[in-house]
Amino acid sequence: MNKGIWKICFASLLLAIASCSSKNVVDESAPSDYVNPFIGASTSVGDAGVYHGLGKTFPGAATPFGMVQVSPNTITGGDNSPGYSYEHKTIEGFAFTQMSGVGWYGDLGNFLVMPTTGELKKIAGKEDGSIEGYRSLYNKQTEIASAGYYSAELSDYNIKVEATAAPHSGMLKFTFPENDQSRIQIDLARRVGGTSTSQYIKVVDDYTIQGWMKCTPDGGGWGNGDGQANYTVYFYAQFSKPLKEYGFWSANIPDDWQRKRDDVISIPYLTRVSESPIIKGEKELEGKHLGFFSEFSTKKDEEVTLKVGISFVDMDGAEKNLKAEIAEKDFTKVRQEAKELWDRELAKIEVTGASKDKKTIFYTALYHTMIDPRIYADIDGRYIGGDGNIHISKDFTKRTIFSGWDVFRSQFPLQTIINPEIVNDEINSLVTLAEQSSKKYFERWELMNAYSGCMIGNPAISVLADAYVKGIRNYDIDKAYEYAINSSDKFGNGKQGFTGPPFSISNTLEHAYTDWCISQIARELGKTADELKYIEKGQAYRNIFDPSKGWFRPRNADGSWEDWPEDARIKEWYGCIEANSYQQGWFVPHDIPGMIELMGGKDKAREDLSSFFDQTPKNMLWNNYYNHANEPVHLVPFLFNHLDAPWLTQKWTRYICDKAYSNSVEGIVGNEDVGQMSAWYVLAATGIHPSCPGNTRYEITSPIFDKIKFKLDLKYFKGKEFTIISHDNLPENSYIQRATLNGMEYNKCYIDFSDITNGGTLELFMGNSPNKNWGTKVPSPSFP
Numbered sequence: 017m018n019k020g021i022w023k024i025c026f027a028s029l030l031l032a033i034a035s036c037s038s039k040n041v042v043d044e045s046a047p048s049d050y051v052n053p054f055i056g057a058s059t060s061v062g063d064a065g066v067y068h069g070l071g072k073t074f075p076g077a078a079t080p081f082g083m084v085q086v087s088p089n090t091i092t093g094g095d096n097s098p099g100y101s102y103e104h105k106t107i108e109g110f111a112f113t114q115m116s117g118v119g120w121y122g123d124l125g126n127f128l129v130m131p132t133t134g135e136l137k138k139i140a141g142k143e144d145g146s147i148e149g150y151r152s153l154y155n156k157q158t159e160i161a162s163a164g165y166y167s168a169e170l171s172d173y174n175i176k177v178e179a180t181a182a183p184h185s186g187m188l189k190f191t192f193p194e195n196d197q198s199r200i201q202i203d204l205a206r207r208v209g210g211t212s213t214s215q216y217i218k219v220v221d222d223y224t225i226q227g228w229m230k231c232t233p234d235g236g237g238w239g240n241g242d243g244q245a246n247y248t249v250y251f252y253a254q255f256s257k258p259l260k261e262y263g264f265w266s267a268n269i270p271d272d273w274q275r276k277r278d279d280v281i282s283i284p285y286l287t288r289v290s291e292s293p294i295i296k297g298e299k300e301l302e303g304k305h306l307g308f309f310s311e312f313s314t315k316k317d318e319e320v321t322l323k324v325g326i327s328f329v330d331m332d333g334a335e336k337n338l339k340a341e342i343a344e345k346d347f348t349k350v351r352q353e354a355k356e357l358w359d360r361e362l363a364k365i366e367v368t369g370a371s372k373d374k375k376t377i378f379y380t381a382l383y384h385t386m387i388d389p390r391i392y393a394d395i396d397g398r399y400i401g402g403d404g405n406i407h408i409s410k411d412f413t414k415r416t417i418f419s420g421w422d423v424f425r426s427q428f429p430l431q432t433i434i435n436p437e438i439v440n441d442e443i444n445s446l447v448t449l450a451e452q453s454s455k456k457y458f459e460r461w462e463l464m465n466a467y468s469g470c471m472i473g474n475p476a477i478s479v480l481a482d483a484y485v486k487g488i489r490n491y492d493i494d495k496a497y498e499y500a501i502n503s504s505d506k507f508g509n510g511k512q513g514f515t516g517p518p519f520s521i522s523n524t525l526e527h528a529y530t531d532w533c534i535s536q537i538a539r540e541l542g543k544t545a546d547e548l549k550y551i552e553k554g555q556a557y558r559n560i561f562d563p564s565k566g567w568f569r570p571r572n573a574d575g576s577w578e579d580w581p582e583d584a585r586i587k588e589w590y591g592c593i594e595a596n597s598y599q600q601g602w603f604v605p606h607d608i609p610g611m612i613e614l615m616g617g618k619d620k621a622r623e624d625l626s627s628f629f630d631q632t633p634k635n636m637l638w639n640n641y642y643n644h645a646n647e648p649v650h651l652v653p654f655l656f657n658h659l660d661a662p663w664l665t666q667k668w669t670r671y672i673c674d675k676a677y678s679n680s681v682e683g684i685v686g687n688e689d690v691g692q693m694s695a696w697y698v699l700a701a702t703g704i705h706p707s708c709p710g711n712t713r714y715e716i717t718s719p720i721f722d723k724i725k726f727k728l729d730l731k732y733f734k735g736k737e738f739t740i741i742s743h744d745n746l747p748e749n750s751y752i753q754r755a756t757l758n759g760m761e762y763n764k765c766y767i768d769f770s771d772i773t774n775g776g777t778l779e780l781f782m783g784n785s786p787n788k789n790w791g792t793k794v795p796s797p798s799f800p
Contacts, residue, residue, distance in 0.1 A: 046355075046359045047358070047359055047362035047363050047366075047379050047382075048162065048163035048164070048355050048358040048359045048362055048379070048383075049162075050372075050375045050376045050378070050379035050380070051162060051163040051358065051362070051376075051379050051380050051383045052161070052376050052380050052679060053073070053074070053075040053076070053161040053162065053163070053166075053380070053383070054075050054102060054161055054680075054681050055071070055073070055376075055377070055380045055381075055384075055678075055679065055680065055681070055683040055684065056070065056071020056072065056073035056117065056384070056681070056683055056684035056688050056693075057071065057073050057074060057075045057098070057100060057101070057102050057681055058070040058071060058072070058101050058102045058103065058681050058682060059072050059091075059095065059096045059097070059098065059100075059101040060101060060102075060103055063103075063682055064637060064638065064645075064685075064686075065637050065638060066637070066638035066645070067095075068119055068638065068645065068646070068686060068687055069095065069119070069687065070681075070682055070684060070685070070686070070687075071117055071682075071683070071684035071686075071687065071688045071693070072096075072097050072098050072116075072117045072118065072119065072122075072687050072688060073098060073116055073117050073384060073684070073688050074087040074098035074099065074100050074114045074115075074116060075087065075088070075100060075102075075159075075161040075166060076088060076100075076110070076114065076161070076166045076179055076181075077164050077165050077166050077179045077180045077181040077186065077351075077354065078114075078164070078181050078354075078387060079164060079181050079182060079183050079354050079357045079358070080357055080358060080361040080386040081183075081386055081387070081388070081389065081390050081391060081415070081438065082181060082182070082183040082184070082390060082391060083113075083183060083184050083326060083328075083337075083390055083391040083392065084112055084113065084181050084182065084183065084184060084185055084186045084324075084326050085111075085112070085113060085114040085116075085181065085186075085387075086110060086111070086112055086166070086179040086180065086181050086186035086187070086188065087099065087100060087110065087111060087114045087166065087179070088100055088107045088109075088110055088154075088166065088168060088177075088179075089107065089108055089109050089110065089111050089125055089128060089206075089208070090104035090106060090107055090108060090143075091104060091108070091143075092108065092125070092140065092206065092207075092208065092280065092281055093208075093209070093210070093277040093278060093280065093281045094121070094277060095119055095120070095121055095122075096122065096208065097115045097116075097117070097118045097119065097120075097121070097122025097123070097208060097209075098114055098115060098116065098117070098122065098208075099111060099114060099122070099124075099125040099208045100114075102681045104143060105143065105153055105154070105156075106143045106151045106152060106153050106154065107130075107151060107152055107154050107168065107170065108128070108130065108140035108141075108149070108150070108151040109128035109129055109130040109140070109150075109151075109203060109206070110128070110129050110130070110177060110179055110188055111124070111125045111126060111127060111128045111129075111206070111208075112126060112127045112129075112186050112251075112324055112326055113125065113126045113127070113249065113326065114208075115208070115417070115690075116384065116387045116388060116688060116690060116691070117384070117684075117687050117688025117689050117690055117691070117693070118419065118687060118688075118689060118690060119687050120238070120239050120243070120470060121209045121236070121237075121238070121239055121240045121277055122208045122209050122237075122238065123207065123208055123209050123231070123237040123238040123243070123245050123463065124207070124208055125206060125207055125208030125209075126206070126207060126212065126229055126231070126249045127202065127204070127206075127229070127249065127251055127324065127326070128202065128203040128206035129188060129200065129201070129202050129322060129324075130150050130151075130152075130200075130201050130202075130203070131170070131173065131175045131177060131190040131192070131198070131199065131200050131201075131320075132150050132152075132173055132175075132198075132199045132200075132201060133173045133174075133175070133192070133193070133195045133197060133198050133199065134173075134195075134197055135197075136150075136199065136201070136294070136309060136311075137149050137150040137290075138150075138265045138267075138289055138290050138292055138307055139286050139289050139290045140203070140206075141286075147283075147286060149290075150201065152170040152171060152172035152173055153170070153171040153172050154168045154169060154170050154171055155168065155169045155171050158176070162355075163354070163355060163358040163362075163383060164180055164181060164351060164354025164355050164357070164358055165178070165179070165180050165351050165354065165355070166178070166179040166180075167179070173193075174193040175190055175191065175192055175193065176190070176191040177189070177190055178190075178191075178347065180347060180350045180351040180354050181350075181354055182341040182342050182350060182353065182354065183341065183357075183391055183395075184325060184326060184327070184337035184338075184340075184341055184391070184394065184395055185323065185324060185325040185326060185337050185338045185341045185342050186323075186324050186326070187321060187322065187323050187324070187342060187347055187350050188321065188322045188324075189319055189320075189321045189347045190319065190320045190321070190322075191317055191318070191319050192314035192315075192317075192318050192319075192320060193314070193316060193317075194314060194315055194316040195313065195314050196313045197311060197313070198311065198312055198313065198314040198320075199309050199310065199311045199312075200255065200309065200310050200320065200322060201307060201308065201309035201310075202253075202307060202308045202309070203307050204217060204227065204229050204306045204307060204308065205229070205267075205289075205304075205305040205306060205307070207229075207231055207235060207236070207237055208237075209236045209237045209238065209239075209240060209276075209277050210235045210236020210237050210240070210241070210275060210276045210277045210279075210280055211235045211236065211275050211280045211305070212229035212230055212231045212235055212249075213230055213231065213232050213234055213235040213275060213304065214229075214230045214302065214303070214304055215227065215228065215229045215230070215302070215303060215304075215305075215306040216228050216300070216301070216302045216306075217264065217300065217301055217302075217306060217308055218299060218300035219259060219262065219299045219300065222258045222259055222260075223254050223255050223256075223258060223259065224252070224253065224254050224255070225251075225252075225253050225255075225259075225308065226250075226251060226252045226253070226331045226334065226335065227250070227251060227331070228248050228249060228250045228251070228331065229248065229249045229251075230248045231245065231246070231247050231248065231249065232246050233245065233246060234275060234276075235275050235276065236275065236276035236277045236279075236280070238463050238466065238468060239468060239470065240276050240277050241276055242468075243461075243463060243466055243468035243469075243470060244466045244467065244468055244469075245463050245464055245466045245468070246464070246465075246466060247328055247400075247464035247465070247466075248328065249326060249327075249328065250326070250327040250328070250329065250330055250331045250333060250334040251324055251325065251326055251327075251331075251334050252324070252325040252327075252331060252334035252335040252337075252338050253322060253323065253324045253325075254322070254323045254324075254338070254343070255310060255320070255321075255322055256319075256320055256321040256322070257310070257312050257320045258312075259310050260312065261310065261311040261312065262296075262308070262309060262310040262311070263294050263295055263296040263308075263309055264294070264295040264296075264298065264301050264306060264307065264308055264309075265289075265292045265293065265294055265295065265306070265307040265309075266292055266293070266295060266301060266303040266304075266305065266306050266307075267288050267289040267291075267292035267303075267304065267305035268288070268292070268304070269285075269288065269304040269305050273285070289305055292305070292307075321346075321347060323338060323342050323343070324338065325337040325338025325339070325341070325342075327394050328392060328394075328399070328400055328464065329393075329394050329398050329399060329400055329406060330406075333394040333395075333396070333398060336394065336395060336396060337394055337395050340395045341395070358383065361386055362379055362382055362383065362386075363727065364434040364435070364726070364727045365382060365434060365698070365702065365724065365725070365726055365727070366723075366724070366725040366727070367701075367702070367720075367721040367723070367724050367725075368721060368722055368723045369721045369722025369723060369742070369745060370720055370721050370722070373678075373679045374701075374720055374721070376679045377677050377678065377679050377683065377697070378697070378698065378701055378720070378721070380679075380683075380694075381677070381694035381695075381697045381698050381701075382694070382698050383694075384688055384691055384693075384694035385427055385430060385431070385691040385694050385695045385698060386435075386691075387690070387691060388415075388417040388418075388419070388690045388691055389415035389416060389417055389418055389438065389441070389442050389445070390415060390416060390417055391413055391414075391415060392414045392415055392416040392445070392464070393409050393413055393414040396408075397409045397410060397414075399414040400465065401448065401449070401452035401453075401465070402448070402449040402450070402451075402452035402453030402454075402455070402465050403452045403453060403454070405452075407448070407452070409444075409448075411444075411490070412440060412441045412444040412445075412490070412491075413441045414441070414444075414445050414448070415438075415441050415442055415445045416445070416462065416463065416464055416465070417462070417463055417690060418442060418445070418446065418459070418461065418462040418476070418690075419461055419689055419690035419691075419692070420459075420460045420461055420462075420471070420473075420475030420476055420478075420479070421460060421461065421470075421471035421472060421473055421475050421647065422471075422647050422689035422690060422691075422692040423475070423479075423689070423690055423691060423692045423695070424475040424476075424478040424479050424482070424709055425647055425650045425651060425692060425696070425709065426650060426692055426695035426696040426698075426699055426705065426706075427690070427691040427692045427695040428442075428478075428479045428482060428483075428709065429482060429695075429699070429705075429706045429709050429714075430695045430698055430699055432482060432483060432486050432488060432769070433726055433728070433738075433769075433772060433773070434726060434727070434728075434729075435729075436483075436486075436488045436729050436731075436732040436733075437729065437731070437732075439479070439483050439488050440483070440488055440489075440490045440491060442479065443479065443480055443483060443488075443491045443496060444490075444491045445462075446458050446459070446462070446476050446479075446480075446499075447491055447492060447495050447496050447499065449462065449465060450495075450499045451495060451499075453465070453467070455467060456498070456499055456502050457499050457502040457503040457506050457507075458474065458476035458477065458480075458499050458500065458503045459476070460472070460473060460474065460475055460476065471593065472519055472522055472523050472526060472593055473507075473522075473523065473526035473527060473529075473530060474500075474503045474504060474507055474508070474526070474527065474530040475526075475530070476500075476503065477500045477503060477504070477530040477533045477534060478529070478530055478533050478709050478710055479709075480496055480500060480533070480537065481530075481533035481534070481536050481537050481709070481710035482533075482706075482709040482710050484536075484537050484540055485536055485537075485540060485710065485711065485712055486712060486769050486773075487732065487733075488732060493537075493541070497534075497537055497538075497541065500533075500534055500537065501534065501546075503530075504527070504530065504531055504534060504550075504553075507527065508527045508530075508531060508553070509523075509524055509527045509528065509531070509553065509556045509559075512559075512575065513553075513556045513559045514556060514559040514560050514571050514575075515527060516570075516571060516572055516573035517570065517572060517573065517578070517591075518589075518591075519570075519591060519592060519593045520560060520570030520571050520572075520578070520591045521560060521568050521569070521570050521590075521591035521592050521597050521600050521601065522591070522592045522593045522595065522600050522648070524556055524557065524559065524560045524571075525557050525560075525568070525600060525601075525603045525604060526603065527556065528553065528554050528555065528556040528557045528604070528606075529554065529603070529604070529605055529606050529710075531550045531553035531554045531556070532550060532551065532553075532554030532606040532607070532710070533606075533709075533710040534546070534550040534553075535547045535548075535549075535550035535551045535553075535554060536710050536711070538550060554606055554607065555607070555610070557604050557607070557610075557611070558610070558614065559571075561614050562577060562580075563614075565580060565584070566615070566616065567584075567585055567597060567598075567601055567615075568591075568597050568600070568601040569584070569591070569597070570590065570591025570597075578590075578591065584597060585597050585598040585601075586598050586640040586641075588640070592648070594646050594648070595643070595646065595648040595649075596640055598628065598640065598641070599640075599641075599642075599643055599648050599649050599652075600648050602625070602628075602649070602651075602652045602655060603648060603651065605651055605707055605708035605709075606708055606710070606711070608655065608658045608707070608708075609658070612658070612659070618659050618660055621659060622656070622659040622660070622661055622664075625652070625655060625656065625659065625664075626664065628641050628642055628652075629641070629642050629653075629664075629668055634675060635675065635685075636672065636675045636676040636685045637685055638685075638686070642668075642672075643686075644672055644676045644685055644686065644696075645676075645685045645686025645687075646686055646687075647689065647692060650692070650696050651706075651707050651708075653665055653668045653669050653672065653700075653717075654669075654705055654706075654707040654715040654717070655707065656668070657707065657715045657716070657717075657765045657766060657791065658707065660792045661788075661792070662716070662717075662752070662765035662790070662791040662792065663751050663752075663786030663787070663788060663790075665715060665717050665765070666717050666718035666750055666751055666752055666786075667718075667750060667751070667786075669700045669705070669717045669718060670717075670718045670720070670750040672700065673697060673700055673701055673720055676697075677697050700717060701719065701720040701721065702719055702720075702721070702724045702726075702740060703716060703717055703718060703719035703724065703740050703742070703778075703780065704716060704717070704740070704767065704772070705717065712768050712769035712770065713766045713767075713768060713769075714766060714767050714768075714769060714772065715765065715766050716752070716755070716764070716765050716766055716767055716778075716780075716791070718742075718750045718751065718752060718780075718782070719740055719742045719745065719780065721742065721745070722741070722742050722745045723739065723740070723741050723742070724739065724740040725737050725738070725739050726738040726739075726772065728773055728775065732773075733773035733774070733775075734773065734774050734775065735772075735773055735774045735775020735776065736775050737775060738772045738773070738775055738776060738777075738778075739776070739777045739778070740777075740778045740779075740780065741777060741778070741779045741780070742780045742782055743779065743780065743781045743782060744781065744782045744783070745780075745782050746782070746784075748784045749782040749783055749784050750782070750784075751782065751783050751784065751785060751786045751787060752780050752781070752782060752783075752787065752790055752791070753781045753782060753783040753787045753790065754781045754787070754790055755778065755779060755780050755781065755790070755791075756778075756779045757771065757776065757777070757778050757779075758776040758777060759777075762778070763790060763791060764791060765790075765791030765792070
């Protein structure tokens with residue numbers, strides 16, 4: 017063989033080896049490596065094209081379901097719940113508490129820390145520069161966010177800021193330039209949706225401060241005060257640099273001044289704060305609008321850290337939280353432990369196949385489902401109860417932020433599989449709140465013990481029923497059942513069998529569903545009379561269906577029909593909340609056959625539902641048809657499984673996953689809503705999703721990934737893991753041709769929760785055209 021031919025052969029061999037190797041490359045990335053916290057981190061109304069904005073997530077550091085979130089804040093006031101929006105060019109500080117993905121004027125954003133140099137400024141100022149302040153431009157090219165970590169460079173001060181978190185505490189690291197007047201300053205009054213109304217701070221020693229910020233409805237916050245959030249944030253903070261030159265500022269806010277979201281960013285208010293006197297020589301101070309600063313000289317690239325423990329109980333709790341978690345650790349160690357916590361939790365679902373982008377979307381979505389319901393108790397189990405007193409949770413972890421109307425649909429059904437302990441905690445948290453507050457009914461949207469009354473329905477009943485029928489039962493079921501009955505009596509359809517204005521359709525349908533949920537608990541408890549009573553109440557949806565219109569129609573309080581406008585089915589707010597009747601009208605999850613019968617039978621309903629999807633815009637932003645940006649339609653794609661057309665469920669869930677989610681700041685088409693939007697994606701992308709929480713049936717649809725493993729909790733379930741394998745799962749192969757369950761042929765388009773939690777393997781064989789015989793031969797009866 018001559019040398020030329022030998023070289024060609026050898027080169028070919030190397031290419032062949034390289035090709036084989038590339039096909040067998042093992043992905044050694046940890047789950048957290050795929051998390052992109054910038055997904056959804058925008059409140060922009062302009063980009064969303066609607067008043068609700070986009071995802072409203074925050075990019076800062078957090079731990080799974082942790083109390084503390086250390087995140088940059090770019091704005092105070094307005095409908096900007098995370099305190100951050102990606103398009104903003106300045107940062108006004110780094111707060112230690114944040115809400116994730118909510119509208120209705122958010123809350124938290126407490127203990128705002130900002131490193132500065134030069135002249136002290138006492139207000140953040142305006143982003144447009146019209147009012148000077150301590151806020152700074154930041155270099156977008158340096159902004160980094162990952163699970164448990166955030167970093168950015170503040171251009172105005174040439175300071176690098178890094179943030180990380182532990183469950184009850186957090187840490188900031190500042191890399192300063194050479195400067196004789198460097199500083200860390202803390203705005204104790206700051207709150208995302210307004211202000212804390214009073215504050216206290218004490219210098220404990222040369223390195224430590226402690227204190228509190230009281231947040232009441234008078235200071236705005238949740239719903240601009242209408243959400244009734246009333247809580248106190250306690251802190252214990254340790255500086256790595258001694259407090260040799262420190263001081264306070266204290267603004268004298270007149271008693272008759274309003275202090276809500278628009279008030280605290282008004283010119284008179286900002287002027288009053290900016291003119292507040294500097295106070296030195298004191299060790300402690302209490303006031304209405306306090307700030308604290310510590311000044312020092314720094315060398316080039318000198319690192320200064322701030323460790324903060326947070327508690328909602330007392331200052332001792334904040335100190336204990338810090339000392340237990342981060343007191344003896346450096347920044348690198350805290351960051352590493354935060355990542356390890358995320359890897360442990362995110363590994364509860366393992367996916368293989370699909371692109372890096374798809375994995376990033378998936379694991380970021382899973383990450384977002386693990387922000388709330390967050391820890392509310394201190395590390396020793398103490399928490400503030402609904403009566404304002406201190407209680408100790410011995411058998412569960414007290415949690416807060418329950419966005420019920422959103423999360424009963426996907427978020428909690430997801431957690432029943434991968435985090436049954438979280439579900440158990442949340443039910444205990446709701447039960448103890450109902451008991452301690454003496455209200456004796458469940459709140460639909462809870463924040464820091466507040467009965468905010470936000471949104472509609474009785475979603476806690478759904479979460480309770482879904483957990484109970486799935487065997488998640490470590491709570492006082494007698495009390496839980498009593499409070500469920502009381503909730504229905506207080507807010508339900510009543511003796512009339514419907515609810516009147518202003519949201520007659522939405523309320524009647526949702527109350528009918530949760531009354532049915534009560535019947536399922538009653539059946540499990542052997543309460544036959546109650547079971548029959550609430551099954552009948554679950555039929556209330558029929559009372560607002562107008563046969564002459566062929567659709568649901570709102571009733572007046574006297575039972576008469578409301579006027580029927582020309583565009584009745586697509587008129588937003590017509591008998592519905594944040595929806596139109598075309599969107600809300602499909603919500604009869606507990607009696608889908610009955611609903612279909614009213615609609616004229618399967619053929620007619622299928623045709624109407626197909627038209628509903630066909631008219632949806634490709635960008636999936638807010639619209640009058642399938643409006644994935646809001647929750648009322650989230651169960652709708654799975655109705656095709658009940659309409660003898662499971663291939664359409666497969667088609668549309670794949671389509672929604674592709675169009676409504678992306679690896680970008682605009683990657684969530686609507687508000688994240690405390691995990692709901694992301695939980696929908698996690699379930700749909702893995703190929704299973706309920707159509708009726710409270711029943712153990714999960715609909716089967718087309719997975720995004722080749723292989724999915726659910727790691728199961730052996731304390732709750734028999735199985736170790738449940739696996740879904742998708743054969744020939746190419747982007748164009750979105751249709752299920754056949755299936756097997758544990759090696760046996762399987763022709764149902766749904767699977768029972770017990771089949772999932774007993775462990776095993778569901779195999780789906782995919783193709784590029786519908787198999788209209790698969791999954792259509794099994795009837796879909798109404799649930800008992």
